[in-house]
Amino acid sequence: MTSAFRGPDAPDVEEIRKCVHCGICLPTCPTYRVLGEEMDSPRGRIYLMRAAAEGRVELSETFRRHLDLCLGCRACETACPSGVRFGSLLEATRAQLRRHGPPPKHRLLEAFAFSLFPEPARLGAALAAFRLYRASGLRALVRAIGVLRLAPTLAAMDALLDEVPRAGPLPELVPARGRVRGRAGLLTGCVQRQLYPQVNRDTARLLAIAGYEVVIPTGQGCCGALELHAGLVDAYSARARTLAASFPSDLDFVVTNAAGCGSAMKEYGNRLPELAPFAGRVRDVIEVLAGAELPLGRLDLTVTYHDACHLAHGQRVRQEPRELLRRIPGLKLVELGDSDLCCGSAGVYNLLEPGIADELLELKIARIAETGARLVAAANPGCLLQIASGCRQRGLDVTLVHPVELLARAVDAHTS
Ligand code: SF4
Ligand code: SF4
CATH class of the missing domain: 3.40.50 (Rossmann fold)
Incomplete structure (x- = not known):
């Protein structure tokens, strides 16, 4: 039977076959916990992938829905004794689904989200508009009327945000303090730089105290994680190449403080072997600080x-x-x-x-x-x-x- 997957970047059949259907991952899967459906569990999703690879099912809307409902959290990878790399199977399967277009249920919303979140300048403008919406009292009025109840997605967006800080620029270089241990680049991120600018400032300051000269390229863009998880692999690859090129090549580390970005960047080499050296230098800030001495005073918290x-x-x-x-x-x-x-x-x-x-x-x-x-x-x-x-x-x-x-x-x- 002919596989429903096409092309060289189809999900790895050997990886799919590593699943022995033991079910150990099921209790750790958030969608299985909420929905209680086998096909919304890691085992069920892998079963669907295998059936598609063996030509027993088409990439139908039902197939797509079970894959779309996955959060991509990878808790199943931690739990799996067979070492199934579910995250890479999911990304590859979503890339196959993309050949048939975006998920019909979310076509407009997804286009909106992907034109906003990976674009820091646009996101900054949208957040400035939100500040006005909140400060003018319009938000309170909209909530009082209850109109958002008719649009759950808009309600979810409205509920997510509260006070939005004004993100100021960061210096391009923060000198190391004390004994110099090396040079670290800092990823400022898209959402991080706009909504949590103090996290970037604190990250740069702590790295400097830990002995790293911190390089913060101004022109850096998005890491591409959102697109990777949605199966938009060409857009992801383009962003990955651009981001890697925006950092100097002589850094000891490229540091992130956003787990989603760090995870995607550490795996650049899987799809783009030329980025493997860059990916090998990516660290979460916590990994770097764990090996450093910091002068810490008392916090009774x-x-x-x-x-x-x-x-x-x-x-x-x-x-x-x-x-x-x-x-x-x-x-x-x-x-x-x-x-x-x-x-x-x-x-x-x-x-x-x-x-x-x-x-x-x-x-x-x-x-x-x-x-x-x-x-x-x-x-x-x-x-x-x-x-x-x-x-x-x-x-x-x-x-x-x-x-x-x-x-x-x-x-x-x-x-x-
Ligand atoms: S990635 Fe998360 S939501 Fe998806 S199957 Fe694995 S545990 Fe479940
Ligand atoms: S724990 Fe691993 S081998 Fe077992 S069902 Fe889940 S994915 Fe398959």
Whole structure:
């Protein structure tokens, strides 16, 4: 029978066959937990891929829907004893589906999201408009009328944002302090630079204190992660090449503080072998700081930590953030139940599938409430936005922070 997949970049059949259908991954899969359907589990999705590869099913709308509902969180990869690289199978399968066009259900919304989020200048203009919408009282009026109830996606977008900071420029070079350990490039990210500019400032400052000269190229663009996860591999490849070219080639590390970006950048070499050397230098800021000495003062805080999927599952960085936070004198770290269960953000999943995303957010907020912590640390802007929005909506008095913000506060406490 002829495979339903076409071309040289079809999903790897050998990888598909590594799945032994044991089902160990099922309890870790967020969509299986919410929907309870085999075909919305990793095993079910791999079964569909295998059936398509063997020509037993077409890439029908039903097939597409089960794949679209996957968050791409890769919790199944962490759980899988056979080492199935589900993330790469998912990306390849979505690229095949793209040959038949975008998902019909989300055609317009997706076009809007992809023209906005990977374009920092456009995103900045849109956020300036949002600031006006909020400050003018129009937002309060729209909410009071309840008109957003008719458009769940618009309601989800509205709920995500609250106060939007003004993002100022960063210097192109931050000199190392003390003994020089090396040179690090900093990825400023698209959402990170617009919505969490203090995270980039703190990252640059901490790297400098750790002994790195920090290079921040002004012309850097998007890493392409959103497009990769949607199967838009040509757009992803173009962005990856442009981004890599915007950094000097003599850096020891290219540092990110956004888990989704870091995961995609570390895997550039899988599709683009010429970018393997660049990919090999990519590190999350937490990995770099874990090996550095930082002057940390006392912070009497109780904090819990949420594992961003693309840091915990995509990059396998789980202990380092916990160890770093525990190094802060006075800080009490309380473990979060289901800490590595996706919060529902997953790129633009919370906008495309607000129902499932909200059920996952509900679970996350319940676990956070159980800890009693008033601070939640998470190392990805999407998680920070999503969880902060969930806490606001449910009246939970909790503040979301990136771990580098706590480390920067502790450094300030040491010097003051
Ligand atoms: S990537 Fe996440 S949502 Fe998708 S099948 Fe794996 S565990 Fe489930
Ligand atoms: S744990 Fe791995 S081998 Fe087992 S069903 Fe899941 S993907 Fe397949």
